[in-house]
Amino acid sequence: RKEVEQDPGPFNVPEGATVAFNCTYSNSASQSFFWYRQDCRKEPKLLMSVYSSGNEDGRFTAQLNRASQYISLLIRDSKLSDSATYLCVVNEREYGNKLVFGAGTILRVKS
Amino acid sequence: EAGVTQFPSHSVIEKGQTVTLRCDPISGHDNLYWYRRVMGKEIKFLLHFVKESKQDESGMPNNRFLAERTGGTYSTLKVQPAELEDSGVYFCASSNTPGQGGYTQYFGPGTRLTVL
Numbered sequence: 559r560k561e562v563e564q565d566p567g568p569f570n571v572p573e574g575a576t577v578a579f580n581c582t583y584s585n586s587a588s589q590s591f592f593w594y595r596q597d598c599r600k601e602p603k604l605l606m607s608v609y610s611s612g613n614e615d616g617r618f619t620a621q622l623n624r625a626s627q628y629i630s631l632l633i634r635d636s637k638l639s640d641s642a643t644y645l646c647v648v649n650e651r652e653y654g655n656k657l658v659f660g661a662g663t664i665l666r667v668k669s
Numbered sequence: 670e671a672g673v674t675q676f677p678s679h680s681v682i683e684k685g686q687t688v689t690l691r692c693d694p695i696s697g698h699d700n701l702y703w704y705r706r707v708m709g710k711e712i713k714f715l716l717h718f719v720k721e722s723k724q725d726e727s728g729m730p731n732n733r734f735l736a737e738r739t740g741g742t743y744s745t746l747k748v749q750p751a752e753l754e755d756s757g758v759y760f761c762a763s764s765n766t767p768g769q770g771g772y773t774q775y776f777g778p779g780t781r782l783t784v785l
Binding site: 560562590600601602603604607645649655656657658659660661662 | 700702704710711712713714717724725727728760762764772773774775776777778779
């Protein structure tokens with residue numbers, strides 16, 4: 559079983575759509591959680607951290623359910639520029655500061 | 670503020686040769702990390718430096734890989750001798766210490782290594 563599992567994708571959606579990504583993690587001792595965005599042949603860039611209380615940044619909303627070891631990302635009003643690979647990332651802080659990545663979900667927003 | 674930089678951006682070498690990758694972290698970041706993504710797989714942790722000390726090298730695949738961070742500034746990752754399965758993208762990341770922006774890791778553009 560992978561340490562971080564994500565929806566396989568790709569997700570092909572029209573502009574303006576709402577799309578949700580899900581992720582589960584296996585290490586219950588994990589302490590912090592993130593969504594990173596990666597454009598083709600570029601480096602991962604932090605999109606947002608994920609907190610138990612849920613957090614929102616403009617069109618993006620992230621949720622964490624520690625009991626279920628489940629993380630989600632909701633994108634509202636999708637833009638063409640949202641097309642990218644979205645990486646679910648977990649920090650296994652018990653090992654120091656090691657990020658564990660999911661394989662990523664590809665999002666393609668079309669006009 | 671300059672981001673994490675890596676050199677070279679691409680490297681093509683033959684099996685058995687040696688390659689050295691370099692990473693310059695964001696100025697003032699004590700934490701430096703190496704990750705890699707091999708074809709078709711997720712990004713995997715290699716190791717973590719705090720200043721010049723190796724905090725965690727649990728992800729280093731074998732003794733053909735040697736990472737150094739002399740002086741606690743830039744870091745090098747040497748692969749000697751390179752094998753075909755070492756091909757992939759090697760990312761470097763850096764982060765500040767907790768309480769000064771937390772653990773957010775900022776990634777460099779990566780070095781794409783191809784071993785023929």
